[in-house]
Amino acid sequence: MITSLRGYRTEDRRALSLREPILTLPASGTLVVPLPGAEEGTARLVRPGDKLAAGQRLSLPRRSAPAHAPAAGVAEEIEFREMAVCGPVWTVRLRTGGERRASPLRPLPDRPEDEDVLRAAADAGIFDEMTGRPLFQELYRLRRLGAGLLLACAVEDDPWCSSACAVLREDPEKVERGLRLAAVACGGAQIGAAVSTRREEAALRRARPGLRVEVAGRRYPARAFLLRRLRAAGVSAGLIGPQALCALADAADGLPQTSGVITVSGDGVKAPRNVRAANGTPARALLEACGVSEDVSLVYAGPAWRGSALTDPDAPLPLHARCLTAMLHAERRRQSACIGCGRCGRVCPQGILPWQIHESLRGEKVEPYLLLNVQSCIGCAACTAVCPSGLPLSAEVSRAAAIRKSGDFL
Ligand code: SF4
Ligand code: SF4
Structure with a gap:
């Protein structure tokens, strides 16, 4: 009987981004600021064409916190869109420029x-x-x-x-x-x-x-x-x-929160570091500030088990995104591509641990006792879909099932 769980040890890659102090990025030319909880029209306080001052309140939601303009500029568009880390949310597209500041809170x-x-x-x-x-x-x-x-x-x-x-x-x-x-x-x-x-x-x-x-x-x-x-x-x-x-x-001094610190890291980033960026900064601005590799194949925003894979490098990031990780293609790495996020195990409806199967198949000799439960795989590919490293986990589990059936462990 299991009496306690100790969790599993994740690789610690934080030292790479902690070598340098936090870099403050100037506001990008365009920011897409999320307005969480502003589904009702009356909760959105700006209209296209409005001139905005830095720190000006943009929304007054009943069940969330208001957003404030991170910089002065003009509201170009108010749009309902999917946003990394936030999900579907109303947003203000702000073309930045000017020095106007709103009165403090x-x-x-x-x-x-x-x-x-x-x-x-x-x-x-x-x-x-x-x-x-x-x-x-x-x-x-x-x-x-x-x-x-x-x-x-x-x-x-x-x-x-x-x-x-x-x-x-x-x-x-x-x-x-x-x-x-x-x-x-x-x-x-x-x-x-x-x-x-x-x-x-x-x-x-x-x-x-x-x-x-x-x-x-x-x-x-x-x-x-x-x-x-x-x-x-x-x-x-x-x-x-x-x-x-x-x-x-x-x-306490009357200042709203308009920026956040985001770790820009991953093996596809040449100079990983922490960057303070305005709310709604495009991922591209952060990646370019840290020297992203041309061979990068996957970028995800937010911690691996909660974040979202980006399909557009100009996708805006909310101030609470926390991290932006760019990964090279698995085949370009010498070591294991698995970052130990645990997503694959959590989505598997059959209770298989695909990351463990991936690790088991990497060795010269396959240990049969490590190919746990592989026969019960239903081939749904949920593990492949969520893997931030782009590993072909479903195919690997199916190969492991074939190996186990054949008894060919060497
Ligand atoms: S493909 Fe197999 S291992 Fe992957 S999530 Fe589905 S059942 Fe689990
Ligand atoms: S195989 Fe992929 S999803 Fe599973 S723990 Fe490793 S990186 Fe995460």
Whole structure:
């Protein structure tokens, strides 16, 4: 009988993009800004041809957070479209230009109450990059759950993504300021940070000696394991993205959230790094800033198990995208193409682990006991469809089934 699950270890490729500090990209000529929750016409506050000031409110949705113009310019088009990471959403196509700035939002009082913080998080249009939900909703949820500990979460399950880590490393003081405000909104919870490794723990302890630090490790799903460990110790904890916490600290000064930090990485990127980009920046601008290879065959936005494969290099990215990964074609790599995202295993209706079959078939000798359950494959190809590395998993599982049937393991 299984008594506990330990997860599986993902390859850690974050060091590549953490070598350089966060690069701030100037606003592109065209931004496509998502307006989440603005399905009703009255929730959209702009019309084609409107001149917009930087920071101007673009929407007033009832069940989401408002969007603000990341730069001054002219609204060219209001369009309902599919957007990476967001799904189908209303958007404003903004041609940027000019210096006009909107008046700041209402800043927080010196001693804010819980409702003040929730109002500021909602007004500033902050999204928690860890969940993709508006921060004020996340804070309400944590308050309802009675979270006694709020952790700034720099634990990344995606092997390439390092944006949360980079934000916490570059501005731990601002993250802590945001945490203190979030704790007010959650009824006075304790605060701390969650990191992946002991080395990150030591660095954070040096930067913020008084801050509680939890180490989650690198086994997927590390965040779930951390919450389980804390629950077993009697601590009900909530995780919030460092970017959202920095944005909450800015909201206290009346600034809306209009940009996000995105890790541009993958083996198809020559100079992987973290880039701060305006909401709605096209993927191409980020990729070109980091030197994308001409041989790249697959680009996906967002962490591997939640993100979307892009079919258009000009696809715009929302501020909570977190990572943009460009991969070379599998055959061009010397090592395994599998990035350990686990998507294939999760979509398989038969409970097969296609990544494990892929690994088993790579060796000179095929171990029969590793070809688990391959006979039950129904050939639906769901695993092939979701694999961000473009591996022909369905064909490999079918080959494994043939090998197993024939007994030809060598
Ligand atoms: S093709 Fe086979 S291994 Fe792949 S998802 Fe379908 S049943 Fe699972
Ligand atoms: S085989 Fe593809 S989908 Fe499966 S874990 Fe590897 S990269 Fe992810």
